[in-house]
Amino acid sequence: MDSDVVLISRVVLLDDQHAFARLMRKYQRPVRRYFLVETNGDEALADDLAQETFIHAWQNIGSFHGLSGFGTWIYRIAHNIWLNWLARHHDTLSLDDPVVRTEAEALPLDDRSQPSDIHETERLRTAIGLLPEGERTCIALFYLQELSLREIHRVTGWPVGTIKSHLSRGRNHLKTLFGYD
Amino acid sequence: MTNDDKHLRQRLEELYQPASDDAFVRDTLNRLPHGYARLRLRLVLFFILIWGTFFGLVIHFRSLLYAALKDVLYTIGSWTLPSTSDLIALILIFLLFVLAVHESCDAVTRYIDCQYEHDQTM
Numbered sequence: 001m002d003s004d005v006v007l008i009s010r011v012v013l014l015d016d017q018h019a020f021a022r023l024m025r026k027y028q029r030p031v032r033r034y035f036l037v038e039t040n041g042d043e044a045l046a047d048d049l050a051q052e053t054f055i056h057a058w059q060n061i062g063s064f065h066g067l068s069g070f071g072t073w074i075y076r077i078a079h080n081i082w083l084n085w086l087a088r089h090h091d092t093l094s095l096d097d098p099v100v101r102t103e104a105e106a107l108p109l110d111d112r113s114q115p116s117d118i119h120e121t122e123r124l125r126t127a128i129g130l131l132p133e134g135e136r137t138c139i140a141l142f143y144l145q146e147l148s149l150r151e152i153h154r155v156t157g158w159p160v161g162t163i164k165s166h167l168s169r170g171r172n173h174l175k176t177l178f179g180y181d
Numbered sequence: 182m183t184n185d186d187k188h189l190r191q192r193l194e195e196l197y198q199p200a201s202d203d204a205f206v207r208d209t210l211n212r213l214p215h216g217y218a219r220l221r222l223r224l225v226l227f228f229i230l231i232w233g234t235f236f237g238l239v240i241h242f243r244s245l246l247y248a249a250l251k252d253v254l255y256t257i258g259s260w261t262l263p264s265t266s267d268l269i270a271l272i273l274i275f276l277l278f279v280l281a282v283h284e285s286c287d288a289v290t291r292y293i294d295c296q297y298e299h300d301q302t303m
Binding site: 047054059125143 | 192193202
């Protein structure tokens, strides 16, 4: 099993698509999951953005200097692509938005005490969708990708203190919206 | 990580499951531009290498080339063949010139095709 460095070298020096395909097989699932969280389950959009991420990585792999892991590098590309997409579409939601508050208040409180799996899943999806952008990103990177705070800092460029606060607020919002504890 | 965190993580994993891996990889590979950025680098290196070699040889054998050219132009009747080694060098220079022109045209064509493909995919 070739290491990432060997595969990256083959891509840079030989334009080896097979080597890139192996890198992609290794990292495509986490990247698609990241976009699934960010798009709140829109599979078509998530896959489209993930493809854009890998195409960008293929075109710019020569600029990967190995200062961080390949995973961190590709998450950084994914995060930037997501920010660009948001900038183009301006459809972010905030918990302070009236529509969001109404939806949050509409969550069935009775179900929280006796959650069925289906309701729990749907409520979690709604709750994730209602999180502000920064909190959702930190929740996705910390819980699903299992990145450390330092790695999240490398991906997003945000200070570690901000990331901690996003995580803490995100957890509290999920507790309020979803009531998982 | 607390039990709540583990529970949340498990729920998130269940909730956000990507579909088929193979189809995604296949589709993405089909969308990859064919090494556009690296082709540009290769093109530059290629030009430096092949035309550099050509002009290097021309400069190195300039006196021989000048003499041969002068003979051809002014004293065609008295023109004599150069020595075997010089003759081989002249033939090599000529072949290298043909190769350089052919490969340069080919490389530029491929670069333009690739640039077009790159523009289409962006």
